[in-house]
Amino acid sequence: MPYPQVLRTNVLVLGGGGAALRAAIAAAEASPDITVMLATKGELGRSGVTANACSDRMAFHATLPSTAPHDPDAWRRHADDVYRIGGYVSDYDLALTQAEGAAAAFAYLERLGVPWARRPDGTPDQFVTDGSEVA
Numbered sequence: 001m002p003y004p005q006v007l008r009t010n011v012l013v014l015g016g017g018g019a020a021l022r023a024a025i026a027a028a029e030a031s032p033d034i035t036v037m038l039a040t041k042g043e044l045g046r047s048g049v050t051a052n053a054c055s056d057r058m059a060f061h062a063t064l065p066s067t068a069p070h071d072p073d074a075w076r077r078h079a080d081d082v083y084r085i086g087g088y089v090s091d092y093d094l095a096l097t098q099a100e101g102a103a104a105a106f107a108y109l110e111r112l113g114v115p116w117a118r119r120p121d122g123t124p125d126q127f128v129t130d131g132s133e134v135a
Contacts, residue, residue, distance in 0.1 A: 009037035016040030016047055025112070060109075060116075062102035063134060066123035074134055075099045081132040 011034060013024040024038045040047065061082075063075040079099035083092050106124075110116065117125040128134065 007037065008035070010034035011036045013038045014040070016042055016044045060102075060106065061129075061132065062106040062126075063099065064103050064106060064124060064126070067126055067134060069134070075102065077134045078102065078132075081134060085131050 010031075011024070011027040013020050013027070013036065016038065020038060020040070021044070024036050027034070028036045038044075061078060063078045067074060069077075076096070076099070079092070079095040082095040082099060083090050086095075106116075119125050
């Protein structure tokens with residue numbers, strides 16, 4: 001069946017999950033003068049793998065200033081958690097990279113408008129999951 005119109009774009013991203021949305025945002029940020037189009041068969045935020053992962057919002061592990069034990073190297077304990085919980089088969093250097101960058105990723109997503117759950121004092125509502133020692 002032919003479509004009634006032809007759409008032109010510089011970048012076409014297929015899918016509506018978290019990875020597709022991130023790809024579209026990255027393309028737009030990298031080259032503000034180009035046209036970025038995202039095509040999905042479902043509703044954004046309500047279809048795809050990301051929407052079906054029940055714990056996406058609560059499972060964003062990041063060592064933030066409000067996260068106990070409140071020390072600047074707590075992210076290293078987060079990396080140790082990732083490595084230990086993964087049965088020591090993970091790439092430890094990758095766990096370090098992920099843990100060290102998690103707070104910046106959290107802040108970036110917050111600037112994009114991700115509605116994190118918050119405590120009454122306004123800090124992110126974090127809790128320890130899956131055997132972690134830090135949130």
